[in-house]
Amino acid sequence: MNTRSTSRFSRAALPLGIAAVMTLSACGGGSSSGESSGSDTDTSAFSINLDDCEDPASATEPITDTFDIGYSAPLSGPVAGAVELATAGYDARLAAANEAGGIDGVMIEVNYKDDAFAPDKAKANGTEFIQNDGVDALATFGTGALSAMVDDQNAACVPMLYPSSSTADFADIEAFPWTTTILPLATNEAKFLVNLIQERYPDGVSVGVAENPTASGKVQGDAFQEVAKEMDLPIDAVVSDGDPVAAATELKAEGVEVVYHGGVTGTCAAFDSARGRIGYEPELVLKPSNCVNAVEYIAAGNAADGIELGAFGKDPNASENEGDEGVAMYKEQMDAAGVPAEIQGNAVAVSGWTQADLVVNTLEQAAASEEGLTRLGVMMAARDQDYASPMLINGIKWYSTPELLTGIDGFRPIKWVAADEEFVPAGEIISIRP
Structure with a gap:
């Protein structure tokens, strides 16, 4: 598992006058990794009151150097083995995105901190990520960790991108506008x-x-x-x-x-x-x-x-997936990252890769939108997805609208x-x- 320190980044400050209630215009866009488009829902209905943010201006500042993700994960403890599989896929997908030039030249960096599957440690990690490291987004593993981090994360208006949780509590877009999860509700x-x-x-x-x-x-x-x-x-x-x-x-x-x-x-x-x-x-x-x-x-x-x-995820070793373009790309990226074949075939590694692929697609869509690659633009893109990620079973997509987080849309x-x-x-x- 790779642990990367966050890089310093520069941003151009925007006037505070735009930090009031922001009404989002439609966004959409393609992705080099699979069929992608914004949903057909009018995203003008999706509003975030930036006055609720602890630092409203930061939500609309362009991200121009690295996109930094703070990932609180149980690197030790009862589920550490599964997390190692998931992060192998996650890191491989992001490494491939960076090798291809990042998001219009902006590299994606991940800094992992161990929470040992303990919510109090996850909360402390989240505070450090937000206050000391100045991350652009967060991720975590498990409902307990997410529950401990979610209030601080939403108050700071830092996107929580596709953490591993299935609770419906955080699908309430009005209550948690800056949070979206990956597991099916x-x-x-x-x-x-x-x-x-x-x-x-x-x-x-x-x-x-x-x-x-x-x-x-x-x-x-x-x-x-x-x-x-x-x-x-x-x-x-x-x-x-x-x-x-x-x-x-x-x-x-x-x-x-x-x-x-x-x-x-x-x-x-x-x-x-x-x-x-x-x-x-x-x-x-x-x-x-x-x-x-x-x-x-x-x-x-x-x-x-x-x-x-x-x-909902493809089995890269199944005979039905021989010749599948998405599986071929997955294996190529995992090979390039040095991930052993026995790990590549594990469904948890596939899930981690898919989590990172959703992040990449979301950032690409944000960068192509009117808001650009900003925290606000990222959350707008996350609320406007109709995306056939390459390692989702053919016929299953990731779907979200400004009013509803469906996520995985079939089994x-x-x-x-x-x-x-x-x-x-x-x-x-x-x-x-x-």
Whole structure:
């Protein structure tokens, strides 16, 4: 993992008179990395009151040297292994953008600080990034970290670009105008999963929930339960996976036939290993889309066989993607960054690459807009996306409008096959676009 120090940058100050309520005009633009355009929504409806910013003028100052991203990440702690995979893809994509000339000559620099998956450390990192390092944007990993950083980040009017969180709280554009996330909203994903259960079991089935006790896991579990209630799917048991054996034992005793496991990347398969040890074999186990790290399922062995989840990223090793232009570009960039082939094929690395690709597309779109490459221009671009990122499954896009953050606009069911140690398609793409 590369740690880069932020470079000093110069900006031309703009008059304070434009730091009042800014009404944004439409933006859009192409990208060298995939099909891209602004959404067809009139972005004049999107306004940010810059008077709410601690330093209103900074939001409209042109960024002319480097675009600096402060990334608070759990480089140590329980999910550090997954983060290492994600940042390998993230760094490779940004390195390729810089090698191609950056954003009209502006290089993208990333400075990582370790938060050990602890929200208080993430908050301290965010403060340092904003107050001492003067970053142009922020990123982080996990709902707990984002929750700790989001108020300070919005007050400072520093864009938070595509952090790994699925909570719907931060999709409230009026409350958090400077924040946008990458993971599918937990409520959208839950609707997809509940619908899948009801289609598979039209006469009913016993359903249980095992949720991870972290903030991210709580978001997943709560969303599934709320959507299940709305869609009239009874939940028979809810347990914590903090003790995986106890969780599996309780669900087995309750006779639960379908389990939704609201796991978190890096610990997703511990519950399945526990199931294997006590001989608990439910008819179906469903996971959130972040539980896609093949290494974890391989370690769980046969107990993981048949697990299903909704996918949105391409598998670079799948036969269906041979000859795919996006996959070819991905592999070329990962090779250039020295990322080993076994990491390139991991879905978490693909997700990290996609996160950075969204950043690059957003910055390119901002640079081509009337506002230019400014913090304001960047957030305007982030709210106006209809982008087929090259490593999204063909037919799935990243979609946002000034009024609504949809993000990933569809899923395809995939199933883990333990004998082959790979995911295979298990259904057609289901759109969740409004």
